[in-house]
Amino acid sequence: MTLREAFASALQFLRARQGLSQHDIAPSVAQSYVSRLEAGKRSVSLEMSAELADAIGLHPLSFLAVVYAAKDGRPAHEILKLAEQQLTEALLLQAVIAQGSERTPQRRKAEAAQTARAVLEQKNDGKTQAETARSLQISTSTVGRYWHSDS
Template structure:
């Protein structure tokens, strides 16, 4: 349903802004705009930003129009609800700090713990077989972190 609502929003905004599909240049191709307008494709945040730039609107305007169409409520009503939600989360007081460091996968964190423990036991004089038995890991795992 959201793809169809976005399709309607995009068609409406293009007509309202007198922008042709061919006017989109750069990252968004005419064929991609056409697929979006037919509801055959979903939009990414990056593409949404590019489309909004071509239409001279903020990306949130397109999102508000899309969700409003999907829920059959006015964008103003939707934005008021969002404002109240953000206010209850203190979202209006402080912007979220963008963390540029990629999240570390839990398996990597666990592997680092295993490696550290293997190295600690190795420093205490244990061999691979003993470490394997003490930690309950395969000998090959102990060897990999040796």
């Protein structure tokens, strides 16, 4: 079963179990959209998934546990137990992520900034562009780009 099919099955199952209509669970979207979700013809955003879970009376994680249980053909408690085990092993079970926490720069941007600093350091030490390129094992065009960005 695909994830989309599992989502469709779980949504339909949970909605019917609560005795709710398609219109009841998502008043901010068209009933036809919910119908297409339940038919597995549409994908869903995280925001919409959370809204649907709330309308059904579940936490979004509980809702997704039911979805993944349907996908894997396992009970939801096994999915949740696996999640707890993985989070514990990764030392994340007790972690709290602060809102607006500082984002880490993308790896390439960080590497580029490090290269720029190294080029400018060599320039300040009186090295030529060719010497800097050989020393840092980068192309002379890369050295030239950072060399002239200081001015």
